[in-house]
Amino acid sequence: MALMRVTSPHTHNRQTTGQVMQLVLLATLPGVLALTFAFGWGTLINIFLAVIFAIALEACALKLRKRPIKFYLNDYTAIVTAVLLAIALPPYSSWWVILVGIFFSIIVAKQLYGGLGYNPFNPAMVGYVALLISFPVAMTAWPAPIHLTPDAVSIPNLFDALLIALTLVERPMIDGFTMATPLDLVRQNDSLLLNDLMNEYPQFGRWSGSGWEWANLAFLAGGLFLLQRKIFTWHTPVSMLLAIVIMSALFYDGGSSASAGSPLFHLLGGATMFGAWFIATDPVSSAVSNKGRIIYGAGIGVLTFIIRKWGNYPDAVAFAVLLMNFSAPLIDHYTQTKPYGHNNSK
Amino acid sequence: MRKIWDIHGGIHPNENKTQSLSEPILPSAIPPYLYVPLSQHIGAAAKPIVQVGDKVLKGQTIASANAAVSVPVHAPSSGTVFAIENKTVPHPSGIDDLCIVIETDGLDQWRERKAVQDFNLFNDDELLSIIRNAGIAGMGGAGFPAAIKLKSSDSKPIDTLIMNGTECEPYITADHSLMLEQANDIATGLAILAKIIKPKTILFGIEDNKLDVVSGIEAALNRIDFSAHSGCTTDVRVVTFPTKYPSGGEKQLIEILTGKQVPSRGLPADIGIVCHNIGTAVAIKEAVCLDQPLISRITTVTGEAVNRPRNYHVLIGTPVSFLLEQSQYQADLNNRLIMGGPMMGFALADISAPIIKTSNCILAPTEAELPTPPPAQACIRCGMCAEACPASLLPQQLYWFSQGKELEKLEQHNIADCIECGACSYVCPSNIPLVQYYRASKTDIKQREIDHHNAELAKRRFDARQDRLIRLEQEKNAAKQARQAARKKTSPPNEKLPTASASAANADAPATTVKAEHDATVKAAIERTKIKKATLSAATDDPVARAQAKREAQLAQDQSDPEAKLRRALESAQQRLEKLQVKLAAAKDSDDPNVNILEAGLEKAQSKLLSSQQALDDYKNASLSND
Numbered sequence: 001m002a003l004m005r006v007t008s009p010h011t012h013n014r015q016t017t018g019q020v021m022q023l024v025l026l027a028t029l030p031g032v033l034a035l036t037f038a039f040g041w042g043t044l045i046n047i048f049l050a051v052i053f054a055i056a057l058e059a060c061a062l063k064l065r066k067r068p069i070k071f072y073l074n075d076y077t078a079i080v081t082a083v084l085l086a087i088a089l090p091p092y093s094s095w096w097v098i099l100v101g102i103f104f105s106i107i108v109a110k111q112l113y114g115g116l117g118y119n120p121f122n123p124a125m126v127g128y129v130a131l132l133i134s135f136p137v138a139m140t141a142w143p144a145p146i147h148l149t150p151d152a153v154s155i156p157n158l159f160d161a162l163l164i165a166l167t168l169v170e171r172p173m174i175d176g177f178t179m180a181t182p183l184d185l186v187r188q189n190d191s192l193l194l195n196d197l198m199n200e201y202p203q204f205g206r207w208s209g210s211g212w213e214w215a216n217l218a219f220l221a222g223g224l225f226l227l228q229r230k231i232f233t234w235h236t237p238v239s240m241l242l243a244i245v246i247m248s249a250l251f252y253d254g255g256s257s258a259s260a261g262s263p264l265f266h267l268l269g270g271a272t273m274f275g276a277w278f279i280a281t282d283p284v285s286s287a288v289s290n291k292g293r294i295i296y297g298a299g300i301g302v303l304t305f306i307i308r309k310w311g312n313y314p315d316a317v318a319f320a321v322l323l324m325n326f327s328a329p330l331i332d333h334y335t336q337t338k339p340y341g342h343n344n345s346k
Numbered sequence: 347m348r349k350i351w352d353i354h355g356g357i358h359p360n361e362n363k364t365q366s367l368s369e370p371i372l373p374s375a376i377p378p379y380l381y382v383p384l385s386q387h388i389g390a391a392a393k394p395i396v397q398v399g400d401k402v403l404k405g406q407t408i409a410s411a412n413a414a415v416s417v418p419v420h421a422p423s424s425g426t427v428f429a430i431e432n433k434t435v436p437h438p439s440g441i442d443d444l445c446i447v448i449e450t451d452g453l454d455q456w457r458e459r460k461a462v463q464d465f466n467l468f469n470d471d472e473l474l475s476i477i478r479n480a481g482i483a484g485m486g487g488a489g490f491p492a493a494i495k496l497k498s499s500d501s502k503p504i505d506t507l508i509m510n511g512t513e514c515e516p517y518i519t520a521d522h523s524l525m526l527e528q529a530n531d532i533a534t535g536l537a538i539l540a541k542i543i544k545p546k547t548i549l550f551g552i553e554d555n556k557l558d559v560v561s562g563i564e565a566a567l568n569r570i571d572f573s574a575h576s577g578c579t580t581d582v583r584v585v586t587f588p589t590k591y592p593s594g595g596e597k598q599l600i601e602i603l604t605g606k607q608v609p610s611r612g613l614p615a616d617i618g619i620v621c622h623n624i625g626t627a628v629a630i631k632e633a634v635c636l637d638q639p640l641i642s643r644i645t646t647v648t649g650e651a652v653n654r655p656r657n658y659h660v661l662i663g664t665p666v667s668f669l670l671e672q673s674q675y676q677a678d679l680n681n682r683l684i685m686g687g688p689m690m691g692f693a694l695a696d697i698s699a700p701i702i703k704t705s706n707c708i709l710a711p712t713e714a715e716l717p718t719p720p721p722a723q724a725c726i727r728c729g730m731c732a733e734a735c736p737a738s739l740l741p742q743q744l745y746w747f748s749q750g751k752e753l754e755k756l757e758q759h760n761i762a763d764c765i766e767c768g769a770c771s772y773v774c775p776s777n778i779p780l781v782q783y784y785r786a787s788k789t790d791i792k793q794r795e796i797d798h799h800n801a802e803l804a805k806r807r808f809d810a811r812q813d814r815l816i817r818l819e820q821e822k823n824a825a826k827q828a829r830q831a832a833r834k835k836t837s838p839p840n841e842k843l844p845t846a847s848a849s850a851a852n853a854d855a856p857a858t859t860v861k862a863e864h865d866a867t868v869k870a871a872i873e874r875t876k877i878k879k880a881t882l883s884a885a886t887d888d889p890v891a892r893a894q895a896k897r898e899a900q901l902a903q904d905q906s907d908p909e910a911k912l913r914r915a916l917e918s919a920q921q922r923l924e925k926l927q928v929k930l931a932a933a934k935d936s937d938d939p940n941v942n943i944l945e946a947g948l949e950k951a952q953s954k955l956l957s958s959q960q961a962l963d964d965y966k967n968a969s970l971s972n973d
Contacts, residue, residue, distance in 0.1 A: 004682035005695060007438070007782045009768030010709075010716050011359055011516065011688040017723050017775040075723055117724035233729065283728045288740055290732075332743070339763040340354070340597060340737040341610035 020231055021076035024278070027222035028083055031274060034218035035087065038145045038211030041161035042091020047083055049095055049165060053102040054082035061111035077116050081105050084124040084278055088271065088318070089131070090142045092156070092164050097138050101127035121325045122285045125318040132313065142181050145211035148202050182209035183270045183308060183315060186261045194255035194262070208268035216273040223277025232283065235290045236297035237276040243301025244272060251309060260309045275304070275317030285325045292328075292335035299324045299331075348549075348585050351605040353598045355736045356590040357769045359516050359689065361555060366519045366648040366655040371527055373659045374672060376423050380448045380663030382408065383435045386702040387483035388490045389415030394446055400427045403457040405639055407479075408446050417481045417491045422641040422661035425450040436666075436685050436702055440695030448663070459637040465534075466575070470498075470542050473634060480633030481640045481703075485625030486510060486594075487686065489704040492626050496542050499615065507545040508603060508614075508621040509536055511552045511559070512594030515687030518707040520644040521624050523657040525552070525559040528628055533566035535627030538634050541575040543620060548572060548582040549603045555589040591689060592767040596621045598736055610763055625706075645701055647673045649710035651680035660701050666708055667697040675710060681718065684709040688716060689768045723776035731770035731780060737763045741770035741780050748783040753794055756787050764788075868907075875899055912962040919955040926951050 035043040058078040062069045085101050105127030113119045132139045146155055156164055163169045180188075182203050189197050198204040205213045227234060248266040253259050266272060271279075280286065280300050287296040300320045307316030385391035392409035402408055402421040409419040428449040432442040462468075468476065478493035498504070509532075513521040525532065540548060550567070552560060564584050572580040587593065587602050597608045599621065606617050614621055625643065632638040641662055648655035653674035660669055666683070667675075677697075684691040685705055701708075731741035739760060747755040761784060770780045875898070930944045 003680070003693065003695070003697070004718065005440070005693050006682065006719065007693070007779065007785070008684075008686075008691055008766075009689045009771050009781065010682065010684055010691065010693070010711070011772065012719065012777065013357070013359070013773055015773070015775050016720075016777070017726060017728075020726075020728065020775050071721070071723075077726070115724060117726050230730070230733070231728070233733065284726050286727075288727060288729060288732065288743055336759065337732070337738050337740055339610065339739050339760045340601070341607050341612065341763060342760070343607055 017075045017077070021080045023226065023229055023231055024080050025076070025083060027226045028087065028219075028278065030218035030221050031215055031278075032083075032087065034215040035091070035211075038215060039091045039143050040146055040155055041158045042093070042143065042156075042165075043087065044158070045161045045165045046086035046089050046091060046093055046098060048162075049098045050082035050086035050089075050102055051079055053099050054078045054106055057102055057106045058111070061107055062115075065111065065115070067115070072116070075116060078106060078110075081110070081123045081127075085127045087274060087278075088124065088128045090139065092143060092161060094138065094167050095165050096167075097131060097135060098165075100134070101131045103127075104130040117284055119284055120328075122279060122282045122321050124282075125279060125321045125325075128318045129322060132318070144203070148210065181270070181315075182212065182265075183261075186259075186265070187308065189257060191257055193257055194259045207262075207264045208266075209270070212270065213268040216268040219273040219277055223273065223281075226277065226281075232281045233290060233293065235293035236280045236286060236300075239294040239297035240276045240280050240301040240304075241267060241272070243298040244305055247302055247305035251305075260305070266305065266308070270308070270315040271317045272304070275300070275321065279317060279321050280324075285321075285328060287328045287331040287335065289332065289335045289337045291337070292331045295331050295335065296324050296328060299327060348583055349605075350585060350587045351602055353590070353593065353601050353736050354738045355732075355734045355769060356592065356598075357734050357772050358589070359591060359772060361589070362517045362648070363519050363522065363555065366517070366646045366657060367522065369654070369656040371523050371644060371657045371659050372672075374661065374664060374669055376450050376452060376454060376661065377664050377668040378450060379428065379665075380422050380425075380450060380661060381433050381435075381445045381665060381698075381700040382419055382422065382448065382663040383433075383443055383445045383700065383702055384409050384419060385435075385443060386419070386489060386662070386704065387417050388488060389413060389417070391444065392416060392419045392481075394430050394444075396427050396430075396446065398427050398429055401425075402427060402448060403455055405457045405459070405641060407639075408448075411478070415491060415494060417483050417493075418479060418639075419446070420481055420639040420641050421448055422663050423448065423450045424453050424455040434696040434699045436692075436694060436699045436705060438692040445663075445700070461636050462634070465538050465541070465634045468634065473538060473542055476634050477630055479639070480629070482626060482629045482633060483640070483703050484623055485629060485643060485703065485706070486596075486623035487690070487704055487706065489702075492622070492630065495620060495622070496539070498543070502615040503618060504543050504545055504615060504620050505618045506547045506549060506604060506620075507536075507539060507543050508599060508619060509548065509550040509624055509627065510594060510596070510599055510621055511550060511556070511563070511624045512599055513556070514553060514589070514591045514594035515689050515691075515707075516591070517648050517709055518646050518687050519648075520646045520657055520706045522556050522559065523646075524624060524628060524644050525556065525563055529559070529562040529566035530569070531628045531631050532563065532624050533570050534635065535624075535629070535631035536567070537570045537572060537575045538630050539622060539627060540572050540580060544576045544578055545620075546578060546580060548580060550582070550584040551593075551599050551603050552584060552586050553589045553593060554586045557586065560584055560586060591769065592736055592765070595736065595765055595767060597765065610760070640703060643701070643703060643705070645669065645705055646707040647710075648707065649680070649684075650712040650715045651676050651710040662703060663700045665698045665700055666694065669701065669708060670697070670710060679712045680710045681713040682711065682716070684711070689772070690766065719779065720777050722778045725774075725776055725778055728775060730773045730775065734769040734773045736767060736769060737765055739764060741784075744787075745778060745780055745783055748787040751787075751790065753787070753791050757791065761787060761791070909962070909965055912958065912965055916955070916958045916962055919951065919958045923948070923951040923955055 032043055032047065055073065055078060058073060059069050062072050082102060085105055089098065089101065105123040109121050109123040109126035110116065110119045149155060160169065180203070185197060185201055185203065192200065203210055205211065207213050223237060226232060244266050245263045248260060248263040251260040252262055280297055287293050303320035303323055304316045307313060307319055313319065384394065390413035393412040394409045396402060396408045402425060404421060404424045406421045407418050408421050411418045425448045427446060429447040430444065431447065433445040433447065435441065435443040435445065474493050474496060477496065482492040483489040484492060511521055511525055536548065550563060567582055567584065572582050585603055592598055593602055596614065600614055600619055601607055604619065608614050609616055629640045642659055643662065644657050645660045646657050647669055652670060653676065655673065658669060683694045683697060685694050686692060686707055688709060691707065691709060725742055725745055727742045729742060735741055743759055744756060744761055747759065764784050766781050766785065768781050771778070774780060926944065926948045930948055933941045933944055
């Protein structure tokens with residue numbers, strides 16, 4: 001055998017990017033199951049369609065860019081992007097909504113910037129925001145949790161859910177099917193004390209939104225699993241959650257009618273945990289140093305709260321992440337690490 | 347127990363150390379030919395002091411240290427100098443370098459040695475010169491001349507001496523087996539080091555995967571009164587710490603044992619620390635007590651492509667192939683041959699390359715053991731490299747800047763502090779050969795510095811030339827003015843100049859006088875030209891001097907041959923006339939307003955031509971009539 005001429009190191013821990021992405025997919029499982037229990041089969045259908053579209057569009061883009069298709073599909077990043085976008089979309093989204101979202105995620109946000117590793121913005125969030133701005137009605141039609149759905153409305157089974165997504169059947173009685181989310185209710189409330197509001201609307205659960213709180217806890221579990229596997233460091237998610245806690249504590253004002261909701265309500269409401277552990281931790285578009293990631297995460301947390309409280313959108317994580325994506329290079333510039341041997345210099 | 351500190355980052359690759367430890371150190375056989383490179387250390391290559399055909403004895407100096415930072419080279423065994431020529435040497439780039447090839451005679455006959463029982467017979471300077479003359483360069487891997495590291499400096503007093511028995515690289519057990527089998531030699535070497543350095547603290551650092559050596563080392567150290575040798579109270583401690591790569595790097599070990607960091611671009615001596623490898627201590631002991639120079643070392647031969655992995659006591663210059671054969675090497679299974687460990691070793695291009703003073707391991711892995719790296723995927727900036735980096739750098743950012751060749755950014759992100767340990771590449775999930783990028787970028791930065799330096803030199807040369815030209819011009823003007831002033835003073839306006847009167851006299855004088863005078867002038871001119879040429883040929887690299895010389899030579903020639911001068915004047919007048927005619931024609935075609943001026947110029951040139959023609963004819967007639 002001819003001797004190989006390669007430079008050191010000659011050994012490797014044999015972990016690949018594809019494996020990292022598979023772990024991320026695995027970690028979304030508890031959250032996806034929680035969402036499915038709470039809101040029905042819609043989330044799974046979202047994921048199914050999004051993954052198919054993502055693989056197809058990624059392959060097309062690679063073909064046009066004359067890149068090896070199988071090699072790049074094997075890194076699983078397109079699938080991760082698809083799953084994350086699908087989770088963020090309202091369950092039972094129409095196929096064309098998903099397709100447009102995936103197009104913006106894969107083609108515009110990722111491949112047009114040069115593919116994996118070169119995208120300045122989180123692809124899933126670009127797709128989400130593009131949809132939110134383009135189709136606000138479809139994007140805010142979030143179904144009510146199953147146990148709150150009026151008896152008159154039958155919950156679609158898996159096959160029906162697929163037919164709904166493919167727009168082959170009518171969406172069942174849209175008004176009975178969807179409800180204002182708890183975040184919406186709190187934002188729009190200006191007459192009831194927070195406790196009264198939570199008692200009046202069944203969408204609220206024990207601490208936050210009914211169904212939502214369990215999904216959030218499930219995503220938290222998935223995130224902790226990834227943290228334990230050292231897929232990312234604690235800096236971004238912890239600082240983001242801490243910032244949300246601090247901001248919501250500041251503006252809680254004891255639960256008056258002007259209150260923005262308790263810290264627990266925000267921690268377990270909306271996309272907080274999903275955003276903290278699965279979106280903000282996207283390494284490509286975040287800050288690089290640990291110090292930088294603390295600032296980056298805190299920025300997302302603060303912006304999330306500000307947009308939830310004073311903005312006009314159902315949730316704020318996507319905008320907060322994109323705004324901090326903008327800031328990442330600046331943060332990097334000011335948060336370089338201090339290497340060995342530079343600490344004891346005056 | 348002494349407090350230990352942790353370093354940032356680090357990795358835990360499979361150690362693979364047990365394979366080569368199953369058998370004791372074996373003295374390797376003497377190969378038929380030894381290939382001893384002249385540069386096995388950091389610094390200038392040694393200079394051969396033997397000739398082809400010379401008989402050499404084992405331990406005889408065959409090349410001497412050639413500079414301040416250099417060490418001599420000795421014959422590893424007795425025999426004949428077969429050749430002094432370029433051979434493949436162990437080097438990452440696979441280059442050839444000058445080697446002394448010794449054809450061994452198998453007798454392994456030593457030169458005369460003077461063993462001493464007590465090294466205290468020598469004073470510090472004598473010890474340093476013994477260490478230097480024994481050719482000892484750091485055995486840990488870098489190969490820095492040991493004597494230079496030991497030289498005391500009043501501005502940087504050393505209070506801590508660190509013995510590096512870490513050996514953090516996977517597979518390698520050369521130091522491990524040395525500590526197992528030669529603890530007493532290590533302790534004696536350490537005592538000699540203590541005598542020279544006089545440290546208050548000696549820390550013997552060992553990773554906790556080698557706990558089996560600790561009791562032996564401690565017993566050996568306890569036998570020696572270090573305070574007596576160092577002349578001050580010296581605290582000696584064996585310190586074990588958790589196994590983690592790269593704890594054995596000098597800077598990392600210093601932080602683990604003392605909590606201090608060596609300043610960037612600085613030396614351990616800057617913080618009062620000096621660090622030596624245990625192999626160096628053994629080499630020092632052998633040099634001082636046994637009068638044996640560094641001609642052999644312990645080398646681990648391991649990997650799944652050898653059937654008998656073990657440690658060898660091997661002569662410097664032994665071809666790797668010869669060593670591998672003794673371990674039953676299976677070439678067909680071997681995918682790459684590594685000198686050093688799997689993290690920082692380099693792939694050998696040629697199996698015939700020799701073992702040198704820094705060769706601690708020959709690793710012959712199979713494809714399954716160390717597979718061919720898969721193609722690199724995109725960097726997703728996951729940051730695993732930054733978590734692993736023992737220098738606390740941001741490898742993902744360095745990679746980004748390295749791809750774009752942004753050298754300023756790389757320097758700003760402290761690429762110079764990268765120790766090339768390979769931890770970043772090891773953990774990179776995208777299999778990016780990060781260290782390779784950093785090496786290339788470091789070379790680019792070095793090249794840019796050289797280019798800057800050269801550009802600066804060129805600019806200085808240019809400025810100096812400009813200054814010189816201005817100065818010459820000024821000198822010329824000053825001389826001219828001085829001449830004019832002198833002329834005004836010495837010659838009243840109505841009196842003719844001597845030369846003028848001479849030429850006036852020429853016109854009236856008889857032909858013979860003219861000829862005689864003319865001949866004299868010619869001779870004088872020839873002499874002048876000769877002198878000028880002689881002085882100027884010495885300084886022909888100056889363009890100004892060259893131009894002056896040409897002009898002088900022309901003048902001299904003119905004086906010796908007036909006809910040539912006249913002819914040249916005629917020619918130039920003709921050329922000028924032709925040029926003017928062309929210009930005039932062009933001006934007339936394009937209705938140039940300068941036509942009148944040009945016509946006047948043409949007339950002038952025509953008259954000049956005529957007059958120079960006249961002058962030439964006159965001269966010819968004159969010389970004809972003279973003859």
